[in-house]
Amino acid sequence: MNISHAAKAAGLPTKTVRYYADVGLVAAQGRSTSGYRTYSEREIRKLIFVRRAREFGFSIEECRELLGLYEKDDRASADVKQIATKRLFEIERKQRELQSLHDELSNLVTACRGDNRPDCPIINYLG
Amino acid sequence: MNISHAAKAAGLPTKTVRYYADVGLVAAQGRSTSGYRTYSEREIRKLIFVRRAREFGFSIEECRELLGLYEKDDRASADVKQIATKRLFEIERKQRELQSLHDELSNLVTACRGDNRPDCPIINYLG
DNA sequence: CTTGACCTTCCAGTTAGGGGAAGCCTTATC
DNA sequence: GATAAGGCTTCCCCTAACTGGAAGGTCAAG
Numbered sequence: 001m002n003i004s005h006a007a008k009a010a011g012l013p014t015k016t017v018r019y020y021a022d023v024g025l026v027a028a029q030g031r032s033t034s035g036y037r038t039y040s041e042r043e044i045r046k047l048i049f050v051r052r053a054r055e056f057g058f059s060i061e062e063c064r065e066l067l068g069l070y071e072k073d074d075r076a077s078a079d080v081k082q083i084a085t086k087r088l089f090e091i092e093r094k095q096r097e098l099q100s101l102h103d104e105l106s107n108l109v110t111a112c113r114g115d116n117r118p119d120c121p122i123i124n125y126l127g
Numbered sequence: 128m129n130i131s132h133a134a135k136a137a138g139l140p141t142k143t144v145r146y147y148a149d150v151g152l153v154a155a156q157g158r159s160t161s162g163y164r165t166y167s168e169r170e171i172r173k174l175i176f177v178r179r180a181r182e183f184g185f186s187i188e189e190c191r192e193l194l195g196l197y198e199k200d201d202r203a204s205a206d207v208k209q210i211a212t213k214r215l216f217e218i219e220r221k222q223r224e225l226q227s228l229h230d231e232l233s234n235l236v237t238a239c240r241g242d243n244r245p246d247c248p249i250i251n252y253l254g
Numbered sequence: 255c256t257t258g259a260c261c262t263t264c265c266a267g268t269t270a271g272g273g274g275a276a277g278c279c280t281t282a283t284c
Numbered sequence: 285g286a287t288a289a290g291g292c293t294t295c296c297c298c299t300a301a302c303t304g305g306a307a308g309g310t311c312a313a314g
Contacts, residue, residue, distance in 0.1 A: 004292085014291095015271065015272060016270085034279055035278085036291085049253050049254050054270090056232055057228060060270070066253065070250055074245060075250075076242065076243040077239050077241055080249050081239045088236055092229065094225055098221060098222050099222070102222065105215050108211065109208060109212055113208075114205040118203070118204060120202070122208065123193075123204075126193065130261075140302090161309080161310055162262060162310090163310080186300080
């Protein structure tokens with residue numbers, strides 16, 4: 001299977017599939033005589049796995065670890081859970097940060113009249 | 128005032144202050160005979176303004192616009208409000224995204240036993 | 255006079271790819 | 285068999301907002 005076919009099957013841009021090969025995340029199965037990357041079902045499954053993990057916000061390095069565990073039949077689920085828990089904490093930290101930003105900014109936006117006069121609580125707060 | 132003094136007064140790293148000068152966001156007041164950047168109270172206030180705006184997540188370009196309005200006595204508060212509202216919507220979009228990620232990942236993490244056996248709902252979901 | 259702490263510019267690296275050029279390869283059509 | 289369209293390859297530059305570091309000039313103290 002050619003790279004664009006594999007990319008379509010995995011739901012990823014061709015450039016991304018090539019990038020994953022470059023950084024050694026999902027290698028192509030091999031090369032054709034003319035140098036084209038070839039992909040089989042196994043690589044497609046790994047590409048899909050990575051796409052989903054990336055959608056959860058796991059970094060490339062975390063995807064590398066998860067993929068290793070995915071492929072390892074005698075993995076400990078504790079290892080997977082640890083990585084996922086770390087990501088979950090990051091999400092929660094980001095949520096708290098956004099919540100506090102939202103509260104503050106929301107108050108300021110509400111307090112701003114938004115007319116053609118210069119006085120503005122947002123500017124006052126920042127300045 | 129030297130750059131490190133100004134940076135300390137504004138609560139920013141020296142490198143960042145130099146970067147803001149490079150991209151034309153907050154120029155130094157001038158240069159000493161030996162080529163050192165000099166800063167006065169006015170620039171310090173602008174640096175503090177930018178630091179606060181950055182803490183709200185405004186981009187450098189948005190900071191440039193806000194700084195322009197900050198300096199413009201005959202600004203319309205509507206212009207400020209528009210920029211801030213845009214940022215607020217971005218925050219809200221990100222919050223919804225994180226909430227959905229959190230819900231899904233949280234379920235998976237809870238369902239994973241985290242022991243030394245290989246079966247794992249997280250891996251099953253991704254694979 | 256020298257040491258250490260400043261300052262300067264410039265270059266490279268960070269994340270996860272995207273855009274595009276130059277040049278081969280393949281396939282369809284005439 | 286020739287040609288054109290499209291796919292593939294590598295390579296390099298670009299993104300945001302800095303951060304780290306190297307090489308070299310400057311300044312104040314001892």
